[in-house]
Amino acid sequence: MRQSRREFLATGGALVVSFTLAPLPALAQEGGHAAPTGPKLPGSLTRNPMLDAWIRIDANGAITVFTGKVELGQGVKTALQQVAAEELVVPFERITMVTADTERTPNEGITSGSNSMKDSGTAILNAAAQVRAILVDEAARRLGVPAAQLTARDGAVHASGRSITYGDLVAGGNLHVNAAAESKLLDPSRRVVMGRALARLDIPAKVTGGVAYVHDLRLDGMVHARTVRPAGPGARLRSLDAGAVERMPGVIKIVRDGNYVAVVAAREFQAIRAARALGDRTAWEPAALPQDASIHAHLLGLPARDSVILDRGSPDAGTFAATYRRPYQLHGAIGPSCAVAQMRDGKLTVWTHSQGVYPLRDALAEMVRMPREKVHCVHMEGSGCYGHNGADDVAADAALCALALPGRPVRVQWTREEEHAWEPFGPAMESRVRASLEASGRIGSWRYDVWSNTHSTRPGKAGNLLPAMLLATPFIPEPPRAIPQPEGGGDRNAIPLYVIPNARVVSHFIASSPLRTSALRSLGAYLNVFAIESSMDELAAAARADPVEFRLRHLEDQRAIAVVKAAAERFGWTSFERRRGHGRGFAFARYKNLAAYCAIAMEARVDPETGDVRIGRVAAAVDSGEAVNPDGIRNQIEGGIVQSISWTLFEAVTWEPQRITSRDWARYPIARFSHVPESVDVHVISHPGSPFLGTGEASQGPAAAAVANAVADAIGGRIRDIPLTPGRVHAAAGASAAA
Amino acid sequence: MIELRVNGRVHRVDADPQTPLLYVLRDDLGLNAAKFGCGLGQCGACTVMADGEAIYSCITPVSAIGTRAIRTVEGLGTVDAPGPVQRAFMEHQAAQCGYCIPGMMMRAQALLERDPGASAAQIRQALQPNLCRCGTHMRILKAVARAAELMGRGGKT
Numbered sequence: 102m103r104q105s106r107r108e109f110l111a112t113g114g115a116l117v118v119s120f121t122l123a124p125l126p127a128l129a130q131e132g133g134h135a136a137p138t139g140p141k142l143p144g145s146l147t148r149n150p151m152l153d154a155w156i157r158i159d160a161n162g163a164i165t166v167f168t169g170k171v172e173l174g175q176g177v178k179t180a181l182q183q184v185a186a187e188e189l190v191v192p193f194e195r196i197t198m199v200t201a202d203t204e205r206t207p208n209e210g211i212t213s214g215s216n217s218m219k220d221s222g223t224a225i226l227n228a229a230a231q232v233r234a235i236l237v238d239e240a241a242r243r244l245g246v247p248a249a250q251l252t253a254r255d256g257a258v259h260a261s262g263r264s265i266t267y268g269d270l271v272a273g274g275n276l277h278v279n280a281a282a283e284s285k286l287l288d289p290s291r292r293v294v295m296g297r298a299l300a301r302l303d304i305p306a307k308v309t310g311g312v313a314y315v316h317d318l319r320l321d322g323m324v325h326a327r328t329v330r331p332a333g334p335g336a337r338l339r340s341l342d343a344g345a346v347e348r349m350p351g352v353i354k355i356v357r358d359g360n361y362v363a364v365v366a367a368r369e370f371q372a373i374r375a376a377r378a379l380g381d382r383t384a385w386e387p388a389a390l391p392q393d394a395s396i397h398a399h400l401l402g403l404p405a406r407d408s409v410i411l412d413r414g415s416p417d418a419g420t421f422a423a424t425y426r427r428p429y430q431l432h433g434a435i436g437p438s439c440a441v442a443q444m445r446d447g448k449l450t451v452w453t454h455s456q457g458v459y460p461l462r463d464a465l466a467e468m469v470r471m472p473r474e475k476v477h478c479v480h481m482e483g484s485g486c487y488g489h490n491g492a493d494d495v496a497a498d499a500a501l502c503a504l505a506l507p508g509r510p511v512r513v514q515w516t517r518e519e520e521h522a523w524e525p526f527g528p529a530m531e532s533r534v535r536a537s538l539e540a541s542g543r544i545g546s547w548r549y550d551v552w553s554n555t556h557s558t559r560p561g562k563a564g565n566l567l568p569a570m571l572l573a574t575p576f577i578p579e580p581p582r583a584i585p586q587p588e589g590g591g592d593r594n595a596i597p598l599y600v601i602p603n604a605r606v607v608s609h610f611i612a613s614s615p616l617r618t619s620a621l622r623s624l625g626a627y628l629n630v631f632a633i634e635s636s637m638d639e640l641a642a643a644a645r646a647d648p649v650e651f652r653l654r655h656l657e658d659q660r661a662i663a664v665v666k667a668a669a670e671r672f673g674w675t676s677f678e679r680r681r682g683h684g685r686g687f688a689f690a691r692y693k694n695l696a697a698y699c700a701i702a703m704e705a706r707v708d709p710e711t712g713d714v715r716i717g718r719v720a721a722a723v724d725s726g727e728a729v730n731p732d733g734i735r736n737q738i739e740g741g742i743v744q745s746i747s748w749t750l751f752e753a754v755t756w757e758p759q760r761i762t763s764r765d766w767a768r769y770p771i772a773r774f775s776h777v778p779e780s781v782d783v784h785v786i787s788h789p790g791s792p793f794l795g796t797g798e799a800s801q802g803p804a805a806a807a808v809a810n811a812v813a814d815a816i817g818g819r820i821r822d823i824p825l826t827p828g829r830v831h832a833a834a835g836a837s838a839a840a
Numbered sequence: 841m842i843e844l845r846v847n848g849r850v851h852r853v854d855a856d857p858q859t860p861l862l863y864v865l866r867d868d869l870g871l872n873a874a875k876f877g878c879g880l881g882q883c884g885a886c887t888v889m890a891d892g893e894a895i896y897s898c899i900t901p902v903s904a905i906g907t908r909a910i911r912t913v914e915g916l917g918t919v920d921a922p923g924p925v926q927r928a929f930m931e932h933q934a935a936q937c938g939y940c941i942p943g944m945m946m947r948a949q950a951l952l953e954r955d956p957g958a959s960a961a962q963i964r965q966a967l968q969p970n971l972c973r974c975g976t977h978m979r980i981l982k983a984v985a986r987a988a989e990l991m992g993r994g995g996k997t
Contacts, residue, residue: 174937174974300933307938308929308945309922310873310914316939317872350856369867370859373879435877435885435973436939484875484939485973517878732933736979740936743975766882766971774967777977 144223145169146280149207152235153276155228156185162256162268164189164196166225169209170217171201171456172303173486175797176733177217179301183729184222186294188229188287191256191267193294198302201458201480211457211559213488213620214588215696215795218729222793230284236270243270289727289790296787298732303482315452315481316439320510323441324353325369326502327376329362330519331571333760334616335388338362342382349375356505359573365502365511373516387759391615397426397531401552405609410586411596414603416546419535421640425632427823428753429526429616431769436484437515438491438524442499444507449476451503453496454483457559461493464560465500468569468576487744489619491515491524493560494567501568521769522761523567526754527621528554528614530591530628534636542644543654547604549633553591554614555581556624567617583610584624588693594626594802597633598691599655616754622741623798626692627748628823630802631809634688635821638810648687648810649674649702658691660724660786664700665689667722667784672702682707683717684814688806690799697799698724701742703778705811709838712831714750714812716778721803726794728787734796735783741800742781747772749805751824842902846871847915857903861895862886864902865912873913873942877971884970887943888912894950894969913942916949924990925949925983934983936974944970948984956991963988 142150149155149169157165166185172178178198186193199205201212209220233253240258241248243265250260257264306313331338338360346364347355351371356363364379366372391399441452449471455461458478466473483492495513502511515523532551539545563569564576584590592608621627641651649669656662669675669687677685684707689700704717723738751770755763763769805823812830813819818837820829844851846869853868860879865871865888877885879898886898889911917923922930925945935941944967951958951966958966963984972980 174935176936300930301935304930304933304935304938305919307935307941308913308926309917309919310871310912310942311919312872313938314872316875319867319870368855368863370856370863433973434937434939435883435971436875436937437877482937485937487973514876517880517882736933736936736976739978740975743977744973747975765880766878767880771971771973773971774964774977774981777975781978 140282142280142282143227143284145207145209145220146224146227148209149224150279152228152232152278152280154207155225156232156276158267158271158276160268160271162266164191164267165199166196167199167206168221168225169201169207169459170221171212171480172482173212173456174303174482175737176301176730178303179299180218180729180733181221181225182302183294183297183299184226185229187292188226189233190253193299195256203458203462203478208459211460213456215692215797215799218793219795222729226286227284228280230286231280232276234285235275236267239270239275240265292789295727295729296731296789299730301733313482314436315441315454315483316436316514318441318452318481318512320441320443323510323512324365324367324506325372326363326365326498326511326513327372327516328498328513328519329364329376329380329383330523331360332385333387334390336385336759339384339386343379346375346379346382349378354505355379356502358501359571359575361501361568361571363498363502365506389758390756393756396529399615400529400554400611401531403611403613405552405611406583408608408610409605410592410608411604411606413605416548416603416605417537419546419548420537421636421643422533422535423636423639423821424531424533425628425635425821426531427529427628427631429529429618430621430748430752431521431526431754432485432487432490432524432621433769433771434483434485434487434490434520437517437520438495439483439512439514440496440499441510441512442496442503443510444503447475449500449503451476451478451496451500452481453478453492454481455492455496456486456489460559460561461496464493464563464566465497468497468563468566469500469504488527488621489525489557489559491520494523497566497568518764521764525558525617525619528556528591528618530625532628532632534632536636536640538640538644542646544599544601544640545603547597547601549595549606550609551592551595551625551629552609552611553625554611554618555583556590556618556620557582557584558617558619581612581614583608587695589625591625592629593624593693594629594690596694598658598661598694599652600657601655622744623692623801626690626798626802627745627805630688630690631805631823634690634803634806635809635819638813639819652687652689660698661689661691663786664698664722664724667786668700668702668720671722671782671784672718672720674702677704679814682709682815684811686807686809686811686814688803688810690802692795692799696795699738699799699803701800701803701807703807703811705808705815707812707815707830707834709816709831709834712827712829712834714825714830715776716746716808719778719781721781721800722784722786723796723799724786724788724794725796726791727789728785729793731785731787734785737796738783738800739781741798742804743772743777745801745804746777746808749808749823749825750776753824844902844905844910845907846910847912853902855902858901860898861888861900861902861905861910862897865897871912871914875939875942877940883940884943884947885940887946887970889946889950892950892953894947911946913945916945925952925987928983928987928990931986932979932983934976934979936976940970940972944972944980948987952988952991956988958988960985
């Protein structure tokens with residue numbers, strides 16, 4: 102008789118501690134997990150070593166697999182289930198996946214950094230193999246047959262003529278053991294479930310009106326809240342006239358604490374109306390923001406902490422110099438952030454689309470001053486994601502409102518304007534290249550400097566939650582941190598993968614930040630790859646070399662060479678016919694210099710009169726190590742390319758001295774169907790048996806540079822400031838024509 | 841009480857007449873598909889059909905619907921018996937987060953009912969009001985073209 106996982110939990114004590122209470126290393130947010138003590142276990146088994154924290158097999162044969170990572174529509178739930186089915190040798194459909202829940206799943210920190218397959222996929226692959234081995238050994242013992250003569254298949258262990266089901270073989274807590282460092286993995290050349298483009302598990306509900314998102318959660322007695330945010334960042338509440346609003350239909354409660362204001366009503370539209378009315382009856386003391394137009398000069402004037410992250414040979418002053426900039430940009434999920442919370446029997450439960458339920462739980466517990474065992478965070482899908490958006494903040498909103506109304510489930514959804522103005526932005530950045538060519542036509546010297554604010558202000562601490570910052574006794578944000586190399590934050594991908602004899606790369610971390618910033622998909626890699634790959638084209642032109650051939654001259658990594666060649670070939674690089682206003686662009690990077698390899702070729706048509714840019718065909722090649730679900734990888738690369746085209750052609754946060762002005766889709770336009778490519782072809786190169794390499798953020802940097810390179814090829818003029826707006830394109834085309 | 845025809849059924853709802861249709865669909869009728877995106881008619885996540893026409897349910901007061909028949913994604917089919925647009929989106933795995941997809945599907949349904957032979961260019965143009973942030977556009981375009989094919993074979997619902 103085995104004890105169920107839930108019973109283990111109920112007993113408390115050391116068994117639970119091993120996976121639920123492990124503290125989150127501060128810098129686990131965008132990768133860079135702290136080194137554990139003890140033997141190195143595969144993937145997230147390091148932090149959660151018990152096999153039954155990952156895999157539970159009931160007596161009736163039901164198999165449940167637990168992951169601390171969250172489904173964001175990136176398809177990770179499906180891919181992880183494929184991994185588990187493969188190594189457990191059971192049909193895919195036999196497995197039920199449970200994703201991030203602070204009372205059920207391992208703590209895997211944040212789902213970010215394109216680390217899910219590396220962390221959770223590797224853990225589940227090995228845990229499943231070790232569980233299978235335990236079951237085979239148990240069958241061998243019971244049948245009196247050597248394990249080598251047994252085969253595991255379809256949820257049972259078979260000998261000649263006899264078999265015992267997995268359910269029968271799980272006994273006496275034999276899966277409640279520590280993982281080993283080594284696993285007997287199956288032969289990767291004989292994959293059955295992995296490597297197949299299985300249909301995603303989350304899609305049917307999404308296309309039929311099922312409960313697919315936290316937004317769709319409706320609990321009995323649930324009420325609705327909306328917040329009233331300050332007039333601008335740093336503004337303080339001077340006065341609030343709540344009387345008339347309290348008497349509005351359906352209004353249950355106005356929650357006010359310092360600069361924090363929210364209103365709870367019986368029905369959703371009543372809450373919306375009441376919040377609007379309340380907003381009209383508040384007066385704020387504004388705080389000043391630096392000038393939008395000169396933000397990069399302002400940032401570079403702030404104190405910076407410099408780190409030399411590459412120092413090789415003796416780089417010279419360079420014959421080529423260029424400066425690249427990106428503005429603040431939004432995650433801009435189509436559905437504003439949402440959460441549901443309920444305070445009942447001294448316990449707070451929060452349904453959230455946070456990327457990190459455990460860090461969020463810790464932050465909420467600190468904010469509401471409750472023991473963290475009394476706070477339960479359950480992940481449900483949200484809209485979009487793309488990094489640290491409003492998901493955690495709105496969970497704090499829901500928690501504060503639920504605390505004010507014990508017993509009642511409270512649903513909070515942000516408004517569009519709130520999402521646009523208050524989500525943490527992707528940081529503005531600047532970088533400078535100085536390089537020179539050798540007589541041979543190779544780059545002999547490379548200097549690169551990049552300036553950036555932090556790319557990670559995720560919770561873990563209450564001070565990183567927007568509502569907690571607004572309270573009368575505010576929680577103070579943690580001091581901004583730079584994410585160290587090799588993953589890096591602002592300096593992510595600042596070191597080129599190209600072989601250059603003399604090179605120096607300096608990361609300038611600016612702690613003080615005029616606007617709140619955090620992780621936006623690919624972090625600093627977006628600007629760094631844009632800068633490096635734009636420079637590669639400019640240097641190729643100086644060397645009178647073809648841009649693809651010029652890149653290949655500087656690459657030694659065979660997998661990098663393979664994706665560059667594949668993308669060029671599938672695009673038809675050598676046969677492309679340039680015409681005025683119609684150019685081609687190429688770019689390559691290996692994300693973080695340690696995750697997926699991605700190369701992109703694309704064509705752009707530019708109207709020189711209007712500066713309007715349209716993207717034609719796009720061809721990409723990606724190597725993510727072993728491809729578990731090739732269609733999932735294609736979807737991520739496609740999406741990353743299209744999203745990056747939008748960032749690169751259209752997007753910039755704007756503000757006046759006292760408020761953010763880019764508050765909706767009219768004032769922060771993104772690409773519509775007219776401006777997405779004609780076609781996107783993604784070629785996946787798989788290496789069965791080799792480590793999983795993160796994919797979700799591999800294409801954004803290369804796509805941005807490919808756009809700039811294609812536009813430069815079309816108009817003969819170079820734009821180094823993102824976004825490549827029609828005004829900038831028109832000006833560059835005009836300057837080029839005049840030259 | 842307001843009488844509302846939704847997916848072939850008549851509902852009587854007790855809502856303030858100014859309430860946008862979206863909240864009545866979601867909160868009073870428990871229909872999840874139509875989504876709140878902007879409340880401004882800028883993104884199309886809330887798109888539903890009213891007498892065959894795609895409308896923004898987030899800015900249409902429920903009192904303005906009158907006798908028009910409302911159709912949402914729930915009215916297109918189910919997981920077990922999906923309509924052609926749903927089937928096409930599943931076949932092409934045309935979603936990432938998927939939040940914009942019901943709005944895309946209803947705009948596509950409205951287009952294909954009006955013009956089952958819509959060209960690729962017409963499909964792209966018809967979807968212009970709807971935003972997607974995950975960059976799933978290429979799959980959405982393929983799925984709608986596939987839905988047109990499926991409807992053309994008599995699968996029209």
